[in-house]
Amino acid sequence: MKAIVLFSGGLDSILAACLLKRQGIEVVGLNMITPFHDCSQEAQKRAEEIGIELVVKSFGEDYMKMLAHPKWGYGSNVNPCIDCRTLMLRYAKELMEEIGADFVATGEIAGQRPNSQKIHQLTLITRDSGLGGKLLRPLSARVLPKTDMEIEGTIDREQMRAFSGRGRTKLSAYARQEYGIKNIPQPSSGCVLCENSFSPRVRDMLKHKELPTLWDARLTPWGRRLRIDENAYVVVARRSEDCEKLDELFASPERSRCVLIFPENFNGASALLVTDEAPDFGDENPTISERLKGYVEISGSLALRFSNPARYNASPDGPMAKLFLGQTSTLISLHENYAVDEIPIIAEPNRPPKKKGAQDSSADEAPREDESLGD
Numbered sequence: 001m002k003a004i005v006l007f008s009g010g011l012d013s014i015l016a017a018c019l020l021k022r023q024g025i026e027v028v029g030l031n032m033i034t035p036f037h038d039c040s041q042e043a044q045k046r047a048e049e050i051g052i053e054l055v056v057k058s059f060g061e062d063y064m065k066m067l068a069h070p071k072w073g074y075g076s077n078v079n080p081c082i083d084c085r086t087l088m089l090r091y092a093k094e095l096m097e098e099i100g101a102d103f104v105a106t107g108e109i110a111g112q113r114p115n116s117q118k119i120h121q122l123t124l125i126t127r128d129s130g131l132g133g134k135l136l137r138p139l140s141a142r143v144l145p146k147t148d149m150e151i152e153g154t155i156d157r158e159q160m161r162a163f164s165g166r167g168r169t170k171l172s173a174y175a176r177q178e179y180g181i182k183n184i185p186q187p188s189s190g191c192v193l194c195e196n197s198f199s200p201r202v203r204d205m206l207k208h209k210e211l212p213t214l215w216d217a218r219l220t221p222w223g224r225r226l227r228i229d230e231n232a233y234v235v236v237a238r239r240s241e242d243c244e245k246l247d248e249l250f251a252s253p254e255r256s257r258c259v260l261i262f263p264e265n266f267n268g269a270s271a272l273l274v275t276d277e278a279p280d281f282g283d284e285n286p287t288i289s290e291r292l293k294g295y296v297e298i299s300g301s302l303a304l305r306f307s308n309p310a311r312y313n314a315s316p317d318g319p320m321a322k323l324f325l326g327q328t329s330t331l332i333s334l335h336e337n338y339a340v341d342e343i344p345i346i347a348e349p350n351r352p353p354k355k356k357g358a359q360d361s362s363a364d365e366a367p368r369e370d371e372s373l374g375d
């Protein structure tokens, strides 16, 4: 028999895989990469340690549809856990059919997580995933209804476990005693969609776009996000890593309409302006509307707000940036505008607004290459 096990590399999924292996079942792990989270490296390491094959897949745009309109709503933040688990299991079902596996298993434990693992939630997930009796939760199987495999006798229910609830002490002891696992993975800090500090960015994305794309989601973790109005927001780099990411996302053919503003004659923050006013990816001779001009000006001032004045004022020509739009680029001048200090950063503590003429403390924190560009 062959089973697909949803495999994050956490303790629960490791134990689910070990339990099945012990019954002589061939286990293939499936690790899912979301636009916000990639634990595939850790999962690969853990899969090798316990001797199972691992398949890594990324969600498609169906993930965004689920995130924007979850059938069962969100948990305490923007985490649509029931729908998210269901979608992961649909991918697992697809893989099961593709490689001729017999069933799917997960490391879910009844009652362990309040947003997706209460017994009635597990029942919904089982039903909506389309797996029905082909979904086994080895760590809690004895407190859950029998699966097809247990009814047929191809899985020995007596060898399954009856863990339930939130505590991990018994689970860790079981891992040590039964499988000699010494290096117990720490409980995951959770997905960023559950985090107070991150979720406002996702809320902002969902509020302003009926159906955001994977590209929109991939942009959310980077830089400082500032909303100009309903139709435009800017991401200003904080570190050199952000600058690289903004470049990479701008070069992606899947990108939403956006323009990139890159410092030309000083070392400072680059900015990605995302707005429907921006030209198409393929435009060789894009026209710039008055509205886009206004957005670019504000974005340029925001780039200066987070750059070091000692650097951008050093050039006799004043701060210049290269504006990338469509397939072309042009040079523009950037201007300080203290009104942009009023635009709040979404999901980051705001610095006190910079007063005209006041000494900017960021000048003392001048970034070096590969260091923070401010804050």
Ligand code: SF4
Pocket: 034, 079, 080, 081, 082, 084, 085, 116, 190, 191, 192, 193, 194
């Ligand atoms: S915590 Fe995040 S990754 Fe896990 S099920 Fe919920 S939304 Fe999905």
